[in-house]
Amino acid sequence: MTPSFLDRESTVAPPGFNRFLVPPAALAVHLSIGQAYAFSTFNLPLTKLLGITHSAPGDWDLKQVGWIFSIAIVFLGSSAALFGRWVERVGPRKSMFTAALCFGGGFLVSAFGIHLHQLWLIYLGYGVLGGCGLGIGYISPVSTLIKWFPDRPGMATGMAIMGFGGGALIAAPLSVMLMEHFKTAASNGVLETFVTMGVIYFMYMMIGVYSVRVPAADWKPAGWVAPTQPKQLVTSANVAVEMAWRTPQFWLLWGVLCMNVSAGIGVIGQASPMIQEIFAGRVSPAVAAGFVGLISLFNMVGRIFWASTSDYIGRRNTYMIFFLLGIVLYSSVPTLGHLGSIPLFVAAFCIILSMYGGGFATIPAYLRDMFGTYQVGAIHGRLLTAWSVAGVLGPVLVNYIRQYQIDNGVPKAQAYSITMYIMCGLLLIGFLCNFAMRPVKEKYHYRGSIP
Amino acid sequence: MKGRLVILWVAVGIPLLWGVLKTLQNAMKLFH
Numbered sequence: 001m002t003p004s005f006l007d008r009e010s011t012v013a014p015p016g017f018n019r020f021l022v023p024p025a026a027l028a029v030h031l032s033i034g035q036a037y038a039f040s041t042f043n044l045p046l047t048k049l050l051g052i053t054h055s056a057p058g059d060w061d062l063k064q065v066g067w068i069f070s071i072a073i074v075f076l077g078s079s080a081a082l083f084g085r086w087v088e089r090v091g092p093r094k095s096m097f098t099a100a101l102c103f104g105g106g107f108l109v110s111a112f113g114i115h116l117h118q119l120w121l122i123y124l125g126y127g128v129l130g131g132c133g134l135g136i137g138y139i140s141p142v143s144t145l146i147k148w149f150p151d152r153p154g155m156a157t158g159m160a161i162m163g164f165g166g167g168a169l170i171a172a173p174l175s176v177m178l179m180e181h182f183k184t185a186a187s188n189g190v191l192e193t194f195v196t197m198g199v200i201y202f203m204y205m206m207i208g209v210y211s212v213r214v215p216a217a218d219w220k221p222a223g224w225v226a227p228t229q230p231k232q233l234v235t236s237a238n239v240a241v242e243m244a245w246r247t248p249q250f251w252l253l254w255g256v257l258c259m260n261v262s263a264g265i266g267v268i269g270q271a272s273p274m275i276q277e278i279f280a281g282r283v284s285p286a287v288a289a290g291f292v293g294l295i296s297l298f299n300m301v302g303r304i305f306w307a308s309t310s311d312y313i314g315r316r317n318t319y320m321i322f323f324l325l326g327i328v329l330y331s332s333v334p335t336l337g338h339l340g341s342i343p344l345f346v347a348a349f350c351i352i353l354s355m356y357g358g359g360f361a362t363i364p365a366y367l368r369d370m371f372g373t374y375q376v377g378a379i380h381g382r383l384l385t386a387w388s389v390a391g392v393l394g395p396v397l398v399n400y401i402r403q404y405q406i407d408n409g410v411p412k413a414q415a416y417s418i419t420m421y422i423m424c425g426l427l428l429i430g431f432l433c434n435f436a437m438r439p440v441k442e443k444y445h446y447r448g449s450i451p
Numbered sequence: 452m453k454g455r456l457v458i459l460w461v462a463v464g465i466p467l468l469w470g471v472l473k474t475l476q477n478a479m480k481l482f483h
Contacts, residue, residue: 017452018452018456020456021452021455021456021459024459024460024462024463025459027463027467028462028463031463031466031467163463163467166467166470166471169467169470169473169474170467170469170470171470172470172473172474173469173470173473173474207459207462207463211455211459286480287480287481289477290477290478290479290480290481291478291481293474293475293477294478296474297471297474297475297478300471342481346481
């Protein structure tokens with residue numbers, strides 16, 4: 001039977017194919033799904049669908065609208081874990097196409113939900129369908145990139161995952177521009193923006209679908225020879241996904257990712273009020289928005305910088321830097337607040353957020369080092385459940401502890417000190433997980449033939 | 452192949468650059 005355009009067989013690259021055509025294909029997908037990080041730009045407008053300029057009776061409140069993003073993130077983690085093996089089997093083109101259908105379709109279903117003013121349709125559209133698009137899209141190019149760049153796996157996956165960080169930088173101003181453009185006396189422009197974004201993102205993800213290729217089974221970069229001297233934490237064996245998650249190494253890496261993300265994500269969610277409260281009277285909401293933008297930029301740049309660096313210094317050492325430097329920086333934040341130094345405070349958070357992004361981008365290469373290339377995409381999918389847990393743990397810790405302190409009479413400016421020390425505790429747990437990392441035992445190695 | 456390489460990198464580079472510039476513009480307020 002002739003393979004269809006979407007089948008893995010149709011994506012095998014011909015001899016002489018330039019491997020640098022693959023990262024932009026991955027970036028096209030990640031730049032699109034990275035929009036999720038900027039979903040908060042729709043929160044307030046979604047509460048004014050009936051009142052247009054203000055919330056009218058019958059309009060949804062912020063709490064209800066806030067669930068859209070949370071559902072999407074939960075479905076991101078679950079779909080990455082559930083569909084990881086399917087993504088490995090069908091290849092990157094079919095999985096990217098499915099992700100584009102889900103993500104673009106999620107916007108369209110949500111637009112229909114806005115039209116009917118039915119919130120459950122938005123939960124279903126952007127939350128469930130869009131969330132599945134996020135999860136499948138996130139893992140779809142990972143193992144392909146690792147196979148194309150056996151000499152630089154960190155740089156290759158870092159480039160793609162950088163796109164997820166960069167997607168928010170594009171989506172935030174784009175959403176505001178589109179809503180402004182479509183605004184009329186009868187509509188605040190959200191419905192039309194959702195339809196437009198659904199179509200734009202679907203088409204943009206098609207760039208990835210059309211241009212992605214997998215290397216032939218025996219392909220190697222010209223002049224590259226696999227290292228003959230084995231490194232302690234870089235395996236030449238393979239571990240199947242069903243076996244990988246039974247190894248202690250998988251759960252240690254799960255802990256590494258979960259702790260690194262928990263510490264960073266808690267800060268991202270509270271960045272704007274935090275800088276305004278610590279430097280009360282000196283930082284306006286507009287300036288705080290600039291701070292949020294700047295740390296988002298470092299979140300993106302950190303992904304390519306740290307993942308590429310890990311190709312030279314090793315994955316374990318890279319995470320050692322994240323955890324040790326993170327502890328130093330988090331513990332210095334209360335002092336920087338007392339000193340009243342905004343530039344030092346901003347610099348500390350820029351480095352912290354670069355390491356948060358770096359943690360996401362370096363993990364696929366770390367997985368390849370520990371479990372080989374065979375089912376690394378599927379293993380990565382399962383590991384992303386750590387993100388879902390961290391997405392709840394980090395913000396809950398920051399928000400609840402801050403509120404508890406304020407309720408007990410601690411001034412707002414000082415309410416973050418304990419939180420920062422708790423973040424140091426999380427990073428210490430991550431450090432210990434990373435420190436305990438050892439090569440996977442031979443009994444877990446895959447002995448079958450690799451397609 | 453070279454032309455395709457340039458087109459693809461431009462297609463992903465331009466939106467990203469636009470987003471970065473918009474973010475930097477906003478971030479400049481921090482230093483004013």
